[in-house]
Amino acid sequence: MKEKExxxxxxxxxxxxxxxxxxxxxxxINPLKNAMGSATFKFGKTWAVAATHGPRAAYxxxxxxxxxxxxxxxxxxxxxxxWERSKPGTSRRSIEISKVVNxxxxxxxxxxxxxxxxxxVFVDIIEADASTRCAALNAASIALALAGVxxxxxxxxxxxxxxxxxxxLDIAGFEDNYGEVDCAVAMIPHEEKVLLLQMDGIVSxxxxxQMLSIAKEGCAxxxxxxxxxxxxxxxxxxAD
Amino acid sequence: MxxxxxxxxxxxxxxxxxxxxxxxxxxxEIQTGIIERAExxxxxxxxxxxxxxxxxxxxxxPFPDTPDEGVLIVNAELSPAASPEFEAGPPDENAIExxxxxxxxxxxxxxxxxxxxxxTPNEAVWNVNVDIQVIDYDGNLIDxxxxxxxxxxxxxxxxxxxxxxxxxEHREGKLPIVDMPVHVTIYKISDKLFVDATGxxxxxxxxxxxxxxxxxxxxxxxxxxxxxxxxxxxIEKAADISIALGAQLRGYLSPSSTx
Numbered sequence: 229m230k231e232k233e234x235x236x237x238x239x240x241x242x243x244x245x246x247x248x249x250x251x252x253x254x255x256x257i258n259p260l261k262n263a264m265g266s267a268t269f270k271f272g273k274t275w276a277v278a279a280t281h282g283p284r285a286a287y288x289x290x291x292x293x294x295x296x297x298x299x300x301x302x303x304x305x306x307x308x309x310x311w312e313r314s315k316p317g318t319s320r321r322s323i324e325i326s327k328v329v330n331x332x333x334x335x336x337x338x339x340x341x342x343x344x345x346x347x348x349v350f351v352d353i354i355e356a357d358a359s360t361r362c363a364a365l366n367a368a369s370i371a372l373a374l375a376g377v378x379x380x381x382x383x384x385x386x387x388x389x390x391x392x393x394x395x396x397l398d399i400a401g402f403e404d405n406y407g408e409v410d411c412a413v414a415m416i417p418h419e420e421k422v423l424l425l426q427m428d429g430i431v432s433x434x435x436x437x438q439m440l441s442i443a444k445e446g447c448a449x450x451x452x453x454x455x456x457x458x459x460x461x462x463x464x465x466x467a468d
Numbered sequence: 469m470x471x472x473x474x475x476x477x478x479x480x481x482x483x484x485x486x487x488x489x490x491x492x493x494x495x496x497e498i499q500t501g502i503i504e505r506a507e508x509x510x511x512x513x514x515x516x517x518x519x520x521x522x523x524x525x526x527x528x529x530p531f532p533d534t535p536d537e538g539v540l541i542v543n544a545e546l547s548p549a550a551s552p553e554f555e556a557g558p559p560d561e562n563a564i565e566x567x568x569x570x571x572x573x574x575x576x577x578x579x580x581x582x583x584x585x586x587x588t589p590n591e592a593v594w595n596v597n598v599d600i601q602v603i604d605y606d607g608n609l610i611d612x613x614x615x616x617x618x619x620x621x622x623x624x625x626x627x628x629x630x631x632x633x634x635x636x637e638h639r640e641g642k643l644p645i646v647d648m649p650v651h652v653t654i655y656k657i658s659d660k661l662f663v664d665a666t667g668x669x670x671x672x673x674x675x676x677x678x679x680x681x682x683x684x685x686x687x688x689x690x691x692x693x694x695x696x697x698x699x700x701x702x703i704e705k706a707a708d709i710s711i712a713l714g715a716q717l718r719g720y721l722s723p724s725s726t727x
Contacts, residue, residue: 320564320567320568321568323561323564324561324564324565324568326561327561327565328691328692328693331692331693331694331695334695335695335696335697411690416697420699420700421697421698421699422692422697422698422699422700422703423692423697424692425677425690425691425692425698425703426690426691426692427687427689427690427691428572428575428576428688428689429576429688429689430576430577430682430686430687430688431686431687432686432687433685433687433707433708433711436687436690436707437700437703437704437707440700440703441700444700
């Protein structure tokens, strides 16, 4: 087991945040011109860029569904995104994350509107300071909306965890490495629907429930930021 | 062909195709020590789902950030023999998810005392390979694979190691196992929560959530799957079910083998 590290000093975390404080969210709208829709999403240093292509004819042909569209998601961490270089290409970790992100997005997309097609989402992590799957999902959700893919709602995600015995919102890299629990949550916050939930580490049931209610507040904050950013995109078009 | 609409209808009327209660597991049988050449082994039958788990130990270098700890590696194969739906080839996303979810329950519960698996710090430690082979598929693979993996770990013994050589034919102590993590997956169909889905039921689910608990009833790993959602109230109920049924499933693991 790792050495116990002091992660909270005088009620503040090592990066100066309060326990319930999220890192700064930054969103860029349609930074990529070749994608139908694209977005970047940052939680502090954690930085994801998402691009969507389609809906377009699904290939290879045998994957086509005559009644609905299919969603392909690829999450990958770029080699320079971590202190120690990450091996490029897919890993077991990236395959699993792609799957759970796909499941979460699939909940809101109206697939029946585009039979025989595929919608593709590519998310690259440019810099990884924990909570990368959350940033990836937030960026992907905005990119899909900007591409005009019909969706029931936006998906919003954030992490929550336990560091030095205390519950905290939005886990950063040093807290993931030395803290006790890391938990990624994606929700449609105002409907209380949980679409993604992955947790590592030991908690009591009461702490688990408390973490989820804190994550709900965090997801609501992300949701508001995503909505503002999308509105901003259309305001720019109007101004032209 | 499975009739998904029929299964959903049954759940709406609080029924299941095999007349089980929502919180009732199928018959579970576990045999351990079935493979002489493996350091630990188990075969589980959960209804018609059947899985074999083998534990093999080898000596390797530790990771640089944990120079005095053994290494745990979990892998899962969905053999094409197990279902006409499974394809040969490298593990697909379902096999990878299965392995990683079982891995997390074992790792996060600290059920193996990895520091006791250090031979020479920075140089040599035991690698514990847990290989999960699904040989017959009828649903609920995460719970069955986790239970069989822990049973195989409890069964595992450490081979003799002398002058840099592993003598696989002679074994010394038991693998140091200090907890018994158990996964219980809660499935959702037509807003009803239930456990131990059969293969047919699994094809009709909206979503699932696997919650692993330690022997003192703490939660140590969670994985939600499927395209549907859970409300916060449903997750709370799922946690209660997992804690209660986890204690029941732990009864299938021989407690005398814990150190």
